[in-house]
Amino acid sequence: EVLLVESGGGLAQPGGSLRLSCAASGFTFSSYEMNWVRQAPGKGLEWISYISSRDSSIFYADSVKGRFTISRDNAKNSLFLQMNSLRAEDTAVYFCARYFVLRGVYYYMDVWGNGTTVTVSS
């Protein structure tokens, strides 16, 4: 079974840090690009970061650029999101999602984890 399981969420103070992890199983993790997507309470989905399969290419949404760092360890089938300088508006459920490329033309997120909740509050 193809599975993604996030962990590492919790309560952080404004200005603090958290490191999220996403454990992959059931597929060849090193062959896939990956994303982080978040959802603030009662709000919609927001893409925040992407990493290529060999981490040679990385992108961030403007809302997190300079504060968050995406990384991966293909030997451990794991994806990470280091979150620094946290703000109240970073409060959200954070999902990792597999990036699928169809025929080199179409792109979508076909496998999602169940999410981990981050709360930023004093």
Place this chain on the structure above:
Amino acid sequence: DIQMTQSPSSLSASVGDRVTITCRASQSISSYLNWYQQKPGKAPKLLIYAASSLQSGVPSRFSGSGSGTDFTLTITSLQPEDFATYYCQQSYSTPRFTFGPGTKVDIK
């Protein structure tokens, strides 16, 4: 940046109804449009990719159409398990995906 809008933001429907949700992009995105379903407390689930291709395992009552800037998700004969929020997503500017604000489908 490409902006996505959806209409309506919410709708009430009955089991068996035909439901149509519209998604519009701020610029042409060809067929680089995906649809996701999300139920409360759950992860999003891919329904449609490339505007009109049904993801494996998704019931055939779901269909997508459109290209350029205007897209539609249609659910024929709404089922109880279809009450959820639906999001469109553009992948034209991949990997900088943009989601629409969502359309909540609830029970009339």
